[in-house]
Amino acid sequence: MYLETKKLTKKFGGLLAVNEVDFSIKKGKINAIIGPNGAGKSTFFNLISGFHPPSSGEIIFKGTDITKLPSNKIATLxxxxxxxxxxxxxxxxxxxxxxIGHRLRTKSNLFDAIFKTKRLKQEEEKCKEKALEVLQLVGLAKTADSLVSNITQEEKKRVAFALALATDPELVFLDEPTAGVNPDETEELSLLIEKMAGKGITICLIEHKMKMVMKLADNIMVLNYGEKIAEGLPEEINNNEAVIKAYLGGSASA
Known part of the structure; x- marks a missing residue:
């Protein structure tokens, strides 16, 4: 098993945000998590990436229990x-x-910084090379010298992708990667996600744009009120009664 959660649960006071969710991410695939607003999707991401400690349950990555690891340690994995x-x-x-992204992979310390050691210089060079490589991949090589304040919302999304890729990941979680961009830009970002997957990176994304999810994803999990109500192939999810009810049930999407 690549990455799996077992009965993963998160309570915030009296609120049960994620309730005993079992989920397995398929290696080398595009996995998606969908559900109405407030379904617990981002909280689920935050648990796996170490930003919130789970209340109970387990997170296993490549056979290792990472449930209690902080976010920086999880990133290095x-x-x-x-x-x-x-x-x-x-x-x-x-x-x-x-x-900044590739600094996660460097070993330089305060001594190296003070004395401008050979190791520091070599690692700084490596970070720059990595940055150029991932900017090329996300289609921003020509925008490298632009101030972030001067670029479009869609380009900012690509910078966020590049920053994640600069850490040399094998698994990337994308939290609503196309929020706030138009249909043409959504299509372009979808192609970029497919390109990342084509390079062997496993993807797990949260997304509200159903047409995009159904076209992109190999495997989909549906959350509603913190509980998993369905998991399967896009066509299975599309025809699932519980999923249709969750999305059309009125209060669930409030």
């Missing part, structure tokens, strides 16, 4: 993520924003 709201340094260039 090869798990990266983007956020619903793209938090970038607006006053810095696209390149400088992305360079």
């Amino acid at each position: 090869g798990i990266a993520r983007t956020f619903q709201t793209t938090n970038l340094f607006e006053g810095s260039t696209v390149f400088d924003n992305v360079v």
